[in-house]
Amino acid sequence: MSLRLSRRELLAATGASALLVPLLDHGRARAADPAFPKRIIFVVTGNGTTERAFWPKASGNTLTLGEITSPLEKHKSKLLFTKGVDMKVWAEDNPFGGNGDAHHNFGAILTATKLATGDPPHDPGGPGLALASSISIDQYIGRAFDQQMPVPFPVLSVRAWGRDGTGYATLSWTGDRAPVSAESDPKKLWNTLFAGRTQNAPDTGRIKQQKTRRSVLDYVAHALERQTQHLGKDDQHKLQIHLEAVRSVERQLDASSMPVAACVQPTTPALDFKPIEAFPQLVDTEIDLMTAALACGLTRVVTFAIGDGEDYNIYFPWLGLTGKGIEFPTRHKHDIAHRPGDNDRDKIQTEQWFMSKLAYLLDKLSSVPEGGGTMLDNTIVFWMNAMNSGFSHTVLNLPMIVAGGANTGIRTGGRLLELGSVAHNKVLASLANAVGVPMEGWGDERYKGTLDLS
């Protein structure tokens, strides 16, 4: 069963009223070429960068990459740097006041609206939860794509470390106070995507297992619907979120028993992903799996959180940075953000490492042939940092790169686009338009509008 959202349902899902809900039913998403549909990948990492080493220099048609982005040199012609983008919905108005400790802003990144919750004790949602108030754009685009061409996973949410279910760590939200937990275990991710998936029709054993699970989940959904009677508004909301999650899993189950087109499926990862020393392999494995999921037509939207807003548990033994912190107990990413080392040496080195992972993602997408080009031509990769400076917590002039998408409305070509001071809402809306999901703006109505990225 697929999700068919009416405008009313979408409005209900989005929650807040002062929202720009794109005119989805005014022009259905442009019909995609079913052989090579458009895809979009959102990659977010936190704790800022070192500006002088991040932004490239443009002179005429030549782009010179900074030290941090040097690993992207071979993909330079497929990059667009959007400079001068501010998270205005956070900088100008957030529930924590001031710059509101932007370590808690993950819930506002892809939603581009003000958070639903603020400080305890008067607002029990508090900084411990920092919940979003509306749907995130990856979920919105996923649902729009779904109406043209259902896939098992409208949005694939993946994370490397970080925490679940809170505004410190969650990028993807199906609506008001409804976080989507992202998978961090590569083996479980593989199981979800590929276990038992073959090109053949399922055997009787598998049919029985699927049908059994479906019957159980149908029962659970029915029980949830029944339980919401008599409850208060907020409690009903909680069970409604649970119910939607059950429906989402049911639909994944249905899709998992459908034979798939020929595609190269990866083997089961054998990684012990828990020690920090395995972090580089974890990120690589997750990139491999998401690429395979895209290539196999299992999803068209991927949201990838590398770390979370705080990054207290990511540190860098493989770069020779030891465990001893300067301002914090360990030399983790948050410590490095606040104490970047002499001449920002440690900060630059670690940020460069993250860029090498973006380079790996672009390598993988480029390795899948599609038509006369590659999957990267049909995929927009949007990479951003949740902060400009993890030291001052500023969210103005956010580090941001748009890559790939040659067959979408985006023109990259190794460009630096100076935008002055625009709301990040506009960038997100522009990306949605570029992949064929038309909208006049995204998120908070105060920051409506789009940009010309062509």
Place this chain on the structure above:
Amino acid sequence: MPSSAAAPSPTATPNAGPSPLQRLGQLELHNTYRDLFPSLPDDFDAELELPADNDVQLAFSVPGTVSDLEVKRFMDLAESTVNALGADAPYRSAACGGDQTACARSFVQSFGRRAYRRPVDPAELDDLIALYTQLRSDTDLAYGFEDALGIVSQAMLQSPGFLYRWERGLQPAQRDGMLVQYDDYEIAARLSYWLWHSPPDSQLAAAADRGALRTPDQVAAQAKRLLDGPRADAALTDFVAQWLELGPLAQAVKDTDVYPAWKPELAAAMRDESLKLGLDVLRGPEPTFENLLTARYTFVNTALASYYDVTPARDGRVDLTNIPRLGLLTTGALMAVKGNSYRTSPVRRGKFILNRLLCTSVPPPPPNVVPELPPPDPQKTLREQMAMHRDNPACAGCHDRMDNLGFAFEHFDGAGKYRDQENGQKIDASGETTLDGDPRTFDDSTELVQALAQSPEARACFVRQWLRYALGRFELDADEASLDALVSSYDDTRQLIIDIARSVPFTHRAPAQDEELTP
């Protein structure tokens, strides 16, 4: 008796705030499974990784919402657990003499009574039997009697009756004046999940069946029974561990150039020490807030004895009379978790006192603050080096209060060891703060801790922390009258726990917005 905050006025009506629907937390889920299936080993869910609860600043962790990842985890948990039970599965012993559907009904009712912590509603029962019938009669499925019941059990373990703390069932809640009174099943579950992190035992379940949890005295009697039982140790130590924010201690890394005596295994030993001390006071003859802060003894293992340079008795108990440590606030665990890898953290220690001892929240740093901190100076003490916090008006608003409190603990280094000197300089652990509206000065942590132990404001905060732990939510305006009564009658913590159990916010709640009630 402590001198009290103003006693509640005669016209103030004890009242209660609304209570949001919560699902079973990580530990509660684990314990409920083990209670239902006693043959399960303790690590039955280790591979599965149940979703962790979310920390809440100034209060206690709560479970989060359910997205598809959690639905899959609950499904995997139910499937793998039930399939692994084999001969120990409850439905395997439900020998059925005749009508299998009638046996199925009987099984669902008895298993459901325990799994849902209440009787199964007739409508739920019918739906579950419909599922059972489908599992048996569908030609693709065609399960046998026992296997079908196994799958029905799995469905029950994923349903809201099991996963959510809503032991009311399908009927609307009952009005009681302006409030809703929790029914017997709800009271039983509230008591057992609070004090044992587990579903009700058979005695509590029987009391609920008999309708014997209606009056405050009845509820208090069961609370006392649960509290006196050894299973309450888990909740008492969990409260202390969360109250002291000890979680991050397990991952703490200390610079062994600065702290050569530090070993990673000391972190676990220190955590054990704090929890053992806390439990000993709370189980002892005077389980008071004052004693938690000022107890002049502790418990150490061999490694910790050597680290603290003390000689324990055979049971690990150490007399601290001649040692400048007292109670929970100067234990190695708290000092180390609120310490950096190479130095103390007076800011985090001060913030901790404000948050957990005085229930005061501290706003985040102002936007775009880029302080020019001087490089570490080995000639100066940390207090001298952090002078800018107090001298710069942009910082002083918050840091004056925080730092003053935090520097009181400067004799305890970043790895929890006592020291007389810092960089060859004498340590100044004196400071001033405001307590109960009055300025208070102190020479060191001992004096600060003793002032906190005597402070009505701190004691009231302690009561507030316990209420937050019991209710699983923040107190709201409607709860304040009951909170005032708990504060003014506070004598010791065990009595407080029983008083909370009999209080209106525990036995009642305000209706939720738009909730339909029976008139």
